[in-house]
Amino acid sequence: MDIKTNKHINYKKSVEEAFILAAGLGRRLMPLTKNMPKPLVEINQKPMIDYIFDALATIGINKIYINTHYQHERIFEYIERKKISNIHISHETSLLDTGGGIKNAIDPDTTQAIMIINCDAILLNNYSNLLQDLQKKFNPDKMDALLAFSSPKNALGYSGDGDYIIANDGTVIESDRSDKMVFMGISVLNTKTLELVNAERFSLVEIWSKLIKKRTCYGMLFENIWFHAGNVEAIKLANKFSE
Numbered sequence: 001m002d003i004k005t006n007k008h009i010n011y012k013k014s015v016e017e018a019f020i021l022a023a024g025l026g027r028r029l030m031p032l033t034k035n036m037p038k039p040l041v042e043i044n045q046k047p048m049i050d051y052i053f054d055a056l057a058t059i060g061i062n063k064i065y066i067n068t069h070y071q072h073e074r075i076f077e078y079i080e081r082k083k084i085s086n087i088h089i090s091h092e093t094s095l096l097d098t099g100g101g102i103k104n105a106i107d108p109d110t111t112q113a114i115m116i117i118n119c120d121a122i123l124l125n126n127y128s129n130l131l132q133d134l135q136k137k138f139n140p141d142k143m144d145a146l147l148a149f150s151s152p153k154n155a156l157g158y159s160g161d162g163d164y165i166i167a168n169d170g171t172v173i174e175s176d177r178s179d180k181m182v183f184m185g186i187s188v189l190n191t192k193t194l195e196l197v198n199a200e201r202f203s204l205v206e207i208w209s210k211l212i213k214k215r216t217c218y219g220m221l222f223e224n225i226w227f228h229a230g231n232v233e234a235i236k237l238a239n240k241f242s243e
Contacts, residue, residue, distance in 0.1 A: 015135045015188050018061045018115040019102050020052055023069035023092045028231050037071040039119040040078060041229075043238045048229060049075075051127055052117055053084060058128035059135055061115065067092055067101040099194060100201040108191040113140055116204070118185030120229040122238060130186065130222050137220055138188040144216035145208060146188045147172060149181035156227050156241070157234025158182055164212075166219035172212055181219065184226060 026033030032041050039049035056064060064087045068075050072091050079087060090105035098116075106114065115134065123130060130148060138146045152162055162180025165173040189207070196210050211217035227238040 014140050015113045015115050015138055016061060017063040017106075017111050017113075018056050018065070018117060019106070020049065020064065020066040020117050020119055021098055021101065021185075022049065022075065022119045023067040023095060023101055025095075026070045029229075029235065030232075032232060032235065033070070035071075037068070037074055040074060041235060043122060043227075043229070043235060044124065047078070048122055049078075049119055051122055051124070052119065053082075055123075055127035055131050056115075059132045062086055063088070063111075065090060065102075065105050065114075067096075067105060069093075069095055094201075096201045098204040099197060099207055100199065102189075102191075102204075103194040103202075104200070106191060108194065111191050113138065113188055113190055116187050116189055121185035122227040122229050123224070124227070124238070124241065126224050130224075133222075134186065134188050134220060140190065142216065143188075143218050144190040144193050144211045144214070145172075146218045146220060147208070148184040148186040148222050149219050150184055150222045150224075150226060152182050154223070154225050155182045155184070156225060157230060157237055158228040164219065166221060170218045170220075171215050172208070172217045172219045174209070174212055181221065182228075184222065185228075 022039045024038060026038050029038050029041055040047045067090045069092045076089060092101060096104055134146055134148060149166060163183040165175045165177055165180055167173050193207050193211060197206050208217050227234055229235055229238060
C-alpha cells in the first residue's frame, strides 16, 4: 500500500503530512500486547494501525511520521512487509510523551501543519471522512490547532467525563461544566507552536492550554460512533460491534 496523493481530491489542502502516535508500553492492553505492540492489535482481523493508514491514503496525505517504543521492531517489520512508502519512523529509547515525540521527529521548517492521530482512536467506518473534514476546516490564518471531539455517548470504550467545551465561535474552552466533549485523539497542529514548550519531554495538552488562552485552539464535533481502544474490554466491544 503506497501513501500518495489522491488525484480525486480537488480542494486546497493546508495539511499534507500526518503523525501517528504509536509509542507506548502496551500495558493497558495486556495480555493482547504480550507479544505485539498496541498498534498491531487486531480489530475485525485488521491491525488498528491499518485503519489509520487506509484513511490517510484516501485523503491524500503524502508523508507520515510514526513514533515507536515498545516492541518497535514489530512495527518496523510490519511497515516493511506492507511496503508503505513515504513513512518516517522515529524510535524513542526513552518516552518523550505526545508533544516531545512530535517535536523530536519532525522538521518545523518544512512541516508547517501536521495531522496528529493517536493509534487507539478507531473508527470502523467514516475514518477518512473525519480526517478529510479536519483537513478542509483547518484554517492556518486563524487556527494554531483544530481538535476532533465527540459526545461521550458516541465514544465507545471511553469512561471519562469529557475534556473540553466547544464555544459558539468554535474555539476550545477549559471548563468544569458537565457537558464537556470528548477529545478523540485526532487533531491538526501548527508545528511552530511546539516551540512554546522548552522541554524535551512534554504533552500536547501543555500546548493546547497555551493556545486556548490565545483563542487559537478550535474544535470540530464528530457525530458518529468511534472506539477509544484503551483497554481489553474496548477491543472486545469493537470486535463485537464489527460482526
